[in-house]
Amino acid sequence: MTADIARVSNLVMNLGHFLTQAAQRMGSNAALIRGSKTVTFQQLDQRVDSACAALSSMGIKKGDRILVQSRNSFAMFETMFAAFKLGAVWVPVNFRLTEDEVVYIAQHSGARVLAFDPVFRPNLTTARKVETIEHVISLDTAEEGELAWDDLASGSQVFADCAVDHNDPCWFFFTSGTTGRPKAAVLTHGQMGFVITNYLADLFPGLGEGDASLVVAPLSHGAGIHQIAQVARGVVSVLLDGERFDVEQVFALIEEHQITNAFTVPTILKTMADSDAVDRYDHSSLRHLIYAGSPTYRVDQQRALEKLGPCIVQYFGLGEVTGNITVLPAALHHVDDAVQGRIGSCGYARSAMQVEVQDEDGSALPRGETGELCVIGPAVFSGYYNNAEANEKAFRNGWFRTGDRGHMDAEGFVYITGRESDMFISGGSNIYPREIEEKIMQHPDIRECAVVGMPDPKWGEVGALALVVHPGFDEDEFAAWMGGQLASYKRPRRIEVFDELPTSGYGKVTKILVREAIEARDQDRN
Numbered sequence: 001m002t003a004d005i006a007r008v009s010n011l012v013m014n015l016g017h018f019l020t021q022a023a024q025r026m027g028s029n030a031a032l033i034r035g036s037k038t039v040t041f042q043q044l045d046q047r048v049d050s051a052c053a054a055l056s057s058m059g060i061k062k063g064d065r066i067l068v069q070s071r072n073s074f075a076m077f078e079t080m081f082a083a084f085k086l087g088a089v090w091v092p093v094n095f096r097l098t099e100d101e102v103v104y105i106a107q108h109s110g111a112r113v114l115a116f117d118p119v120f121r122p123n124l125t126t127a128r129k130v131e132t133i134e135h136v137i138s139l140d141t142a143e144e145g146e147l148a149w150d151d152l153a154s155g156s157q158v159f160a161d162c163a164v165d166h167n168d169p170c171w172f173f174f175t176s177g178t179t180g181r182p183k184a185a186v187l188t189h190g191q192m193g194f195v196i197t198n199y200l201a202d203l204f205p206g207l208g209e210g211d212a213s214l215v216v217a218p219l220s221h222g223a224g225i226h227q228i229a230q231v232a233r234g235v236v237s238v239l240l241d242g243e244r245f246d247v248e249q250v251f252a253l254i255e256e257h258q259i260t261n262a263f264t265v266p267t268i269l270k271t272m273a274d275s276d277a278v279d280r281y282d283h284s285s286l287r288h289l290i291y292a293g294s295p296t297y298r299v300d301q302q303r304a305l306e307k308l309g310p311c312i313v314q315y316f317g318l319g320e321v322t323g324n325i326t327v328l329p330a331a332l333h334h335v336d337d338a339v340q341g342r343i344g345s346c347g348y349a350r351s352a353m354q355v356e357v358q359d360e361d362g363s364a365l366p367r368g369e370t371g372e373l374c375v376i377g378p379a380v381f382s383g384y385y386n387n388a389e390a391n392e393k394a395f396r397n398g399w400f401r402t403g404d405r406g407h408m409d410a411e412g413f414v415y416i417t418g419r420e421s422d423m424f425i426s427g428g429s430n431i432y433p434r435e436i437e438e439k440i441m442q443h444p445d446i447r448e449c450a451v452v453g454m455p456d457p458k459w460g461e462v463g464a465l466a467l468v469v470h471p472g473f474d475e476d477e478f479a480a481w482m483g484g485q486l487a488s489y490k491r492p493r494r495i496e497v498f499d500e501l502p503t504s505g506y507g508k509v510t511k512i513l514v515r516e517a518i519e520a521r522d523q524d525r526n
Contacts, residue, residue, distance in 0.1 A: 009165075010165040010166045010167065010190070011163060011164070011165060011166075012164060012165065012166045012189050012190040012193055013189070013193055014084060014085060014087070014161040014162060014163070014164050014189060015084040015170050015189050015192050015193065015196075015228070016048070016081050016082075016084030016085035016161055017085075017161050018196070018228060018231050018232045019041070019044065019045050019048060019081045019085075019231055020045055020161065021232075022041045022045070022231050022232070022233075022234045023041045023042045023044070023045035023046075025234060026041055026209060026234040027040060027041050027042030027045075028040055028041075028042065029041055029209070029234055029236065030236040031043070031044045031231070031236060031237070032044065032074050032077060032236070032237055032238075032239065033236060033237070033238045033239070033257070034073075034074065034238070034239040034240075034241055035241035037074075039074060041231075041234065044077075044078065044081075046156065047078055047153040047154070048078050048081045048082050048085060048153070048159075049085070049157055049158055049159040050152065050153050050154060050155035050156065050157050050159075051078060051079075051082040051149070051152045051153040052082050052085050052086050052157075052159040053155065053157035053158075053159050054151075054152035054153075054155065054157075055082065055086060055088075055113070055152065056086065056159070058135060059134075060086060060088060060112060060113060060135070061086070061087070061088070062086065062087030062088065062162050062164075062168070063087065063088065063089065063168075063169075064086075064088045064089070064112045064113070065088065065089045065091050065109045065110055065111040065112060065113070065172065066079065066082075066083045066088050066089065066090055066091060066111065066112070066113040066115060067091040067092075067093065067102075067105065067106055067109060067111035067113065067114050067115070067133075068080075068090065068091065068092045068093070068115045068116070068139075068220075069092075069093050069095055069097070069102055069114075069115075069116045069117065069120050069124070070092075070095060070115070070116060070117035070120075070139055070220075071095050071117050071119070071218075071243055072215055072218065072219050072223075072239050072240070073117065073139060073239070074239075075139035075140070075149050075150075075153075076092075076117070076139065076219055077219060077227070077237075078149070078153060079115055079139070079149070080092070080219070080224065080228075081231075082153075083170070083171075084170050084189075085159060085161045085162065086162055087161075087162030087163075087164055087168065089109075089169050089170060089171065089172055090170065090171045090172070091105065091109050091111055091171075091172045091174070091184075092171075092219070092220035092221075092224065093105050093174060093220060094174075094218065094220055094221070094504075095117065095120065095218065095220070098123070099123040099124065099125070099126055099127060101182070102123070102124065102127045103126050103127045103130060104181065104182070105174060105182060105184075106127050106130040106132070106133060107130055107131075107132070108181075108182075108184065108385070108386070109172055109184060109385070110132045111130070111132060111133060112132055112133065112134050112135065113133070113134070113135045113136075113137060114127060114128055114130075114133050114135070114136050114137070115136075115137040115138075115139055115149065116136075116137070116138065116139060117139050117140065118138050118139070118140045118141060121138070121143070135147060137149050137152070164189045165189070165190070166188060166189065166190025166191075167188050167190060167382060168188055168189050168190075169186045169187065169188050169189075169382070169385075170187060170188060170189045170192060171186075171187040171192070172184040172185070172186060172187075172385060173185040173186075173187050173221070173319045173320075173322070173381070174319075175319055175320075183384045183385075183387055183390050184384060184385040184386075184387075185319050185320045185381045185383075185384060185385075186381055186382040186383060186384070186385050187322060187381055187382075188381075188382055191322070191378060191379065191380075191381065191382070192225075192228075192322070194352070194378040194379060195225065195322045195323075195324055195378075195379050196225075196228055196229050196232050198324050198350055198351055198352065198353075198379060199225070199226070199229040199323075199324075200229055200232065200233065201351050202315075202327045202329075202350050202351055203226075203229075203288060203290055203313055203315065203327065204229075204260075204261050204287070204288040204290070204313075207229070207230070207233045207235060207260075207261070207288075208233050208234070208235070209233070209234050209235070211230075211233070211235045211236075211260040211261065212235065212236050212237075212238060212257045212258060212259050212260055212261075212285075213226070213227065213230045213235055213236070213237045213238065213259065213260070213261050213262060214237075214238050214240075214250065214253055214254060214257070214259045214261075214262040215227060215237050215238065215239045215240065215262075215263075216240060216245060216250060216262055216263070216264055216268055217263055217264060217265060217268070221319065222263055222292065222293065222319075222323055223263045225322055225323060226263035226290070230261075236257075238253055238257050238259065240253070245268065245271070247271055247272055247275040247277055248275070248277045250272065250277075251272075251275070251277040251278060251280070251281035251283060252277075252281060254281060254282075254283045254285065254286065255281040255282045255283065258285040259283075259285055259286060260285055260286060260287045260288065261286070261287060261288040261289070261290065262286075262288075262289055262290065263290050263292075264289065264290065264291050265291060265292065265293040265294060265508055266291055266293065266294050266296040266300065266508075267294075267503060267508065267509065268291075269289070269291045269296070269300070269304050269312065270300045270303070270304070270448075272304070272307075272308065273300070273303045273304040273306075273307045273308060274303070278307045278308065279307075283308060283309075284309070286308065286309070286311040287311055287330070288311060288313050288330065289304075289308060289311045289312050289313065290312075290313045290314075290315065291312060291313070291314055292314065292315045292316065292317060292323060293508050294508040294509060294510075296314065297437065297438055297441040298337075298343055298344065298438065298441070299441045299442060300441070301314075301333070302335050305333055305334070305335040306335055310330050310331075310333060310334075311330055312330060312333055313327065313328070313329055313330050313333075314327070314328040314333075314346055314347060315327045315328070315346070315347065315350070316346040316347065316404075316414065316416065317350075318402055319381075320380070320381045320394070320400060321353075321375055321377075321379050321380050321381065321400060321402075322379050322381070323379075324350045324353055324377070324379030325349070325350060325353060325355060325373075325375050325402070325414075326346050326347040326348055326349055326350060326355065326414050327347045327348065327350050328345060328346055328347030328348075329347070332347070342409070342413050342415075344415050344438070345409075345413040345414060345415050346414055346415070346416055347413065347414065348411070348412050348413050348414065349375075349412060349414075350377075350379070352377050352378055352379075353375060353376070353377035353378075353379060354375065354376050354377055355373060355374070355375050355408070355412075355414055356373075356374050356375070356376075356399065357369065357370070357371040357372070357373060357374075357406065357407055357408055358371050358372050358374045358396075358399070358401075359371050359372075360372075362374075362396045362397050362399070365407075367407070367408050367409060367410050368407055368408075368409065368410075369407055370405055370406065370407045370417055371405065371406075371407070372401055372402065372403070372404070372405060372420065373402045373404045373405070373406050373414065373416070374396070374399040374400060374401050374402065375399065375400050375402065376398060376399050376400065380400045381400075383395075403419055403420050403421060404416050404418070404419050404420070405417045405418055405419070405420055405423075405432065416434065417432050417434055417435060418432040418433055418434035418435070419511075421511075422434070422452075422511050423453075424452070424453025424461040424463070425453075425460055425461055426453070426456070426459045426460060426461050426462050426463065426489060427459045427460065427489060429489050431453065431461075431463060431489075431490060433450070433451035433452065433453075433463070433511070435490070436451045436463065436465075436486060436490055436491075436492070437449050437450065437451055439482075439485045439486055440465070440467075440482070440485075442485075443478060443481060444470070445469050445470045445472060445473040445474075445478065446467060446468075446469060446470070446473075446478075447467075447468040447469060447470055448467070448468040448500075448501050448509070449465060449466065449467050449468070450465075450466045450501055450509055450511065450514045451463050451464070451465050451466075451492055452464050452466070452511050452514050452515045452518070454494070454515070454518065456493070459493075462492070462493040462494070463490070463491070463492035463493060463494075464492060464493070464494045464495075464496065464515075464518050465492035465494065465495045465496070466496050466497075466498055466501060466514050466517065466518060467495060467496070467497050467498065468497070468498055468499065468500055468501055469497055473497070475495060475497075478495075479495070496517075496518055496521060498517065501514060501517075502514060502516070502517050
């Protein structure tokens with residue numbers, strides 16, 4: 001029996017309603033804590049409603065873009081929910097971007113509102129003059145020609161959430177732009193409703209009242225999605241009391257607030273595990289310390305398990321899929337290789353998501369064979385805003401192409417071998433840095449490493465190895481050791497030792513930054 005069923009409406013819950021629900025159920029509970037300041041869910045919802053009423057009276061409406069450049073703060077968090085409730089589009093940018101980059105994003109997004117942390121005021125003289133910008137808002141003290149966010153948010157108005165459909169955009173999630181101009185991945189209310197549900201099911205099951213989350217990464221990207229999930233369950237978010245990552249403060253806050261979950265990147269996870277503060281504070285409350293964003297080497301994973309306990313959760317995801325590709329839960333992490341079993345896996349497909357390894361023609365490859373990791377499911381974004389060329393490249397036969405290479409085992413666990421863009425060709429052989437880096441990280445004198453391809457007149461490209469080392473490192477001994485670990489054509493031909501590897505604004509060690517650092521040294525030598 002068949003039937004034609006026409007969907008009457010694509011109406012979905014406005015993402016901002018998560019905050020309204022939390023205020024109704026747990027209004028007197030703390031929503032945000034920073035230092036000695038606490039805001040309850042009722043207070044937060046009231047401030048957001050007042051800001052929405054003020055922005056609406058200024059003509060900001062459904063579909064308008066609100067660009068925000070800010071460090072983590074209460075006000076920044078409020079701009080997110082205000083945009084959602086208005087039906088507007090939140091356009092947060094990495095606070096480390098240059099003025100030229102912010103100007104480009106303002107122009108590309110067509111933002112009508114520019115809201116900013118005053119520390120960035122000197123870098124926004126051109127951005128605030130972008131033709132579409134009509135209102136400039138300081139998230140703290142305002143100067144002439146600016147509005148003060150606190151004035152907008154301090155009223156007592158009630159604001160009804162804007163009605164939204166599944167495909168109405170709520171967030172322009174800009175890529176980091178390491179391979180060109182940043183692209184705006186369009187996230188929608190319907191998509192994000194699924195994403196938050198997925199986070200609650202797969203990343204921190206059982207999350208609820210009594211839990212507490214620590215914000216250690218920029219809210220403009222993955223941490224922002226993580227914190228929306230906390231609001232959905234009425235969980236307090238604790239912000240660092242300062243502008244720089246302070247590992248001592250992190251552990252002190254974990255102990256003080258009995259933190260149960262946090263979103264980190266591998267660099268932060270490694271810093272936490274290597275710090276002597278890990279032994280001086282009680283961190284037994286941690287249940288879900290989530291890490292994602294770049295490859296995590298097995299030796300670092302083992303160290304984290306030894307020092308932090310069985311609380312780490314890994315996922316693989318991109319901004320375009322809002323982090324929803326795979327998950328390796330805490331129960332599948334173990335310090336012992338024999339027990340861990342699937343060494344190097346980033347886990348299995350997230351709930352309602354499907355991962356496939358495809359060849360260059362888009363055909364599925366058998367299990368065990370290496371190809372491009374592709375994904376379908378409700379978490380996949382709507383496409384890049386106003387960028388038909390990028391959309392054409394990103395999708396094939398309906399599948400989103402991650403640009404990452406890897407394989408799957410018989411049980412569906414995914415193993416990433418590296419990004420397609422990281423590969424280089426030396427003497428006609430394809431070289432994937434991830435495999436080399438995993439080997440190098442096994443050497444006891446190596447703290448961090450990254451392999452990149454550099455031009456070479458004989459081989460086309462050769463591997464250059466950037467290292468951060470422990471005291472006592474001997475380069476000749478290390479070179480001899482590599483000879484027994486790697487095939488000759490895979491061994492890096494040059495070694496550069498750094499005090500620390502360069503990281504992006506999201507805390508990730510990126511190959512383009514490593515390559516630029518090595519090139520800068522070459523220029524200095526010449």
